[in-house]
Amino acid sequence: MCGIVGFTGSRAAAPILLNGLSMLEYRGYDSAGLAVREGDRPTQVVKATGKLKNLVEKTRGGETLPGDCGIGHTRWATHGQPSETNAHPHVSANAMDEMGSEVVGVHNGIIENYAELKQKLLNNGYRFYSSTDTEVAIKLVDYYYRKYRIGPIDAINRMMVRVRGSYALALMFRDYPGEIYAARKDSPLVIGVGKGETHLASDVPALLQHTRDVYYIGNHQSARLLPGEAHFFDLNGDEIELPLTHVTWSAEAAQKGGYAHFMLKEIHEQPQAVRDTLSSLVKDERIDLSGAGISAEQLAAVQSIHIVACGSAWHVGMAAQYVIEDLAEVPVRVELASEFRYRKRLLGPGALVIVISQSGETADSLAALRAAKAQGAPTLAVVNVVGSSIAREADHVLYTLAGPEIAVATTKAYSAQLSSLYAFAVELAFVKGKLDEGRYAGLLGELLSLPDKMALALQDKERIQWFASRHANARDIFFIGRGLDYAICLEGSLKMKEISYIHSEAYAAGELKHGTISLVEEGTLIVGALTQRDVLEKTVSNLTECRARGAYLVGLAGEDSRAAVAFADFSLLVPETDPHFMASLAIIPLQLLAYYTSVSKGLDVDKPRNLAKSVTVE
């Protein structure tokens, strides 16, 4: 979604803002802009559509915008077409070119009642130059500021009381040179205070090169930022203290680290991401969920589980369903967050709702969490971003320690989430009395062996790169499997679709013959996931049915099934582990297959078209 940055200090603001926006490009955008002010001179606003480099060129790297205080924005259109007029920053004056606006600002989120507020402002003499909800919010702040002759924080608080929706706002007031004001509800916003300067951003990577001690503003809280200072306020305008979070992510962790793309770097970071995540969940050879605040008694009381998520996080849920039901014998229902939030939710006694989200800001998943809480169900979030909205609103949080994930297509966060859910499943099964000590220790041992086995699976990349280059012009690719293999196919198919733009479908292998097999023709590429040996032969026969219709077959299996997949035209073999955990190994060749296919097509692997890293609007 949109990216916001802000800076006030003694250095030139524009270059710092542009660099910060470049670290947020992965959030997806269609235009960008800066507002910079020098002392008490009028604020200058410059905007450009398209890629950030257009704004960099327009401002000669920021040279044309002198000043040590400013805000910046990359816009992912929600209200109003992508255009320079609709790009942020927006101003409180009636026309964009009117210098000396009282309030200038940028916004990430959606103002749901902007139409009624716009009418109110029109009735009070305001005129609008854009079709954005953001312009309405900024003019509303200006309205309260002028009407009640109050300070910025009080004007912002009045706006927050009046507005419905989500926002992370950064504002500059003409009467307050050198200062930036911020306010937040539901959209992410983080503040970093350095020596004699203060930074603001939508996400940590934009701050890391300046400071790693950050504040996360809470809902309906606001901030006044001065050089080297940050003051926070509640909705009553009373100053409050916020906890300082020390970010351990190193600045270069958000860089590519020598890999061609963030995605390839993050694929290779998966062993470490899983190792770090498991190390936070396993103490003295026991799984310890106390960090999430979940007691053994609470686990024992769980009678059913509803896993709610979007996209790849939902695929994690699909895999976890098989693992939890098989080990703990607790019924699991996996639901798309965008469906769960609008359907009749049958959350009976003993129901636990698990929300999985890398960003912790996905609007549908956040809304689903709130819906579950409104029904009184205990909620557990599995999240990768400390301090994110979902993390802070869930009753319990299991943080994955995958580190910053920059590529839009998730890989290491997906794998880290899987490992968290495995640990949860094993502990739940043990607490439910379904595992004896020996089986528990065996499963835990396999769990802890995953990082090394994942590293081994990565070694096959040259073969996969060669194969991908030969099939990069495929028109359709099908991924088929049964049980956990079907869950693996769901993620493998999405990876292929979202970065190579090749149409792909994941299908339960037994379902293919109920219609979709009509699409199989000469040369159709079909990947068969065969890691679950109890259903392997069934899927092999489905694959050979496809070969009879001309399909080109890839067999993906554990190395002990090498003979069983010899029938395939191309095989992908991964190290063996407990069948419950095979998704963590089998997904690696599928991630690499998608990656190298995208690369051989010369596509923007890290920032695929139409996609955003975190979908913070419905």
Ligand code: AGP
């Ligand atoms: C994954 O590759 C996709 N980019 C997308 O499906 C993503 O998993 C989904 O939007 C959920 O995001 P979240 O985990 O941050 O909630």
